[in-house]
Amino acid sequence: xxxxxxxxxxxxxxxxxxxxxxxxxxxxxxxxxxxxxxxxxxxxxxxxxxxxxxxxxxxxxxxxxxxxxxxxxxxxxxxxxxxxx
Amino acid sequence: xxxxxxxxxxxxxxxxxxxxxxxxxxxxxxxxxxxxxxxxxxxxxxxxxxxxxxxxxxxxxxxxxxxxxxxxxxxxxxxxxxxxxxxxxxxxxxxxxxxxxxxxxxxxxxxxxxxxxxxxxxxxxxxxxxxxxxxxxxxxxxxxxxxxxxxxxxxxxxxxxxxxxxxxxxxxxxxxxxxxxxxxxxxxxxxxxxxxxxxxx
Numbered sequence: 582x583x584x585x586x587x588x589x590x591x592x593x594x595x596x597x598x599x600x601x602x603x604x605x606x607x608x609x610x611x612x613x614x615x616x617x618x619x620x621x622x623x624x625x626x627x628x629x630x631x632x633x634x635x636x637x638x639x640x641x642x643x644x645x646x647x648x649x650x651x652x653x654x655x656x657x658x659x660x661x662x663x664x665x666x
Numbered sequence: 667x668x669x670x671x672x673x674x675x676x677x678x679x680x681x682x683x684x685x686x687x688x689x690x691x692x693x694x695x696x697x698x699x700x701x702x703x704x705x706x707x708x709x710x711x712x713x714x715x716x717x718x719x720x721x722x723x724x725x726x727x728x729x730x731x732x733x734x735x736x737x738x739x740x741x742x743x744x745x746x747x748x749x750x751x752x753x754x755x756x757x758x759x760x761x762x763x764x765x766x767x768x769x770x771x772x773x774x775x776x777x778x779x780x781x782x783x784x785x786x787x788x789x790x791x792x793x794x795x796x797x798x799x800x801x802x803x804x805x806x807x808x809x810x811x812x813x814x815x816x817x818x819x820x821x822x823x824x825x826x827x828x829x830x831x832x833x834x835x836x837x838x839x840x841x842x843x844x845x846x847x848x849x850x851x852x853x854x855x856x857x858x859x860x861x862x863x864x865x866x867x
Contacts, residue, residue: 596774596776597719597776598718598719598776599715599718600704600715600718601715619715623719623775623776623779624776626775626776627774627775627776630772630773630774630775633772634772
């Protein structure tokens with residue numbers, strides 16, 4: 582699980598072009614939206630694409646995103662349980 | 667028009683070089699555009715993470731506007747008149763490539779939102795809190811008359827207090843931005859000839 586979290590942080594930084602953020606800057610429990618990394622609605626869509634492209638997970642209900650994308654912890658947990666690749 | 671209009675300041679970005687009012691403020695001659703514009707952004711010591719998420723056309727227009735507007739006050743009534751040849755083609759191509767292969771179909775929402783040329787005007791407006799008129803023309807050849815007439819109209823009709831106008835062209839590694847701030851004070855007259863000289867030289 583720790584390996585997945587580190588991998589996930591790297592992918593988030595890469596796909597969201599978080600230029601001044603390093604993997605070490607993101608705590609597993611940091612809020613991704615709001616006061617945490619300050620991501621926006623387009624970033625949320627990019628994270629949905631990331632789940633599909635990298636882990637074969639298609640989110641059928643966008644409302645699920647709010648809890649899944651709460652933090653790296655919640656994302657990694659969801660990926661571990663639902664990944665198809 | 668009862669009083670003359672002036673180009674109070676202008677910025678040119680081309681071939682790895684940024685100048686303001688004819689004075690070079692940054693250069694990185696050999697770098698590809700993406701490296702050049704990132705270096706230039708950092709050189710300006712700007713804290714604006716959204717910059718890194720923009721497409722290349724928006725980065726070009728944003729930086730040219732930034733060096734002209736960063737010290738301006740009361741920016742709400744500054745209008746924007748932008749023109750280029752390629753529209754958003756540079757980003758359109760990137761988006762098209764992401765949907766080319768049905769077996770690898772992952773269009774990026776962050777790329778897709780920039781498949782309109784006038785988004786770069788939106789980025790400038792958001793950054794500086796501008797709420798005035800905004801227009802983006804796509805024209806095969808540079809036409810100073812269009813820029814001159816539109817900027818003059820906006821100021822004469824009091825739809826704007828100042829107008830940021832000019833050419834912002836980018837496709838792949840070919841790029842050129844020439845933006846002028848037009849207002850009622852300055853030394854260089856706002857004329858078709860002067861706009862032509864700034865953009866074509």
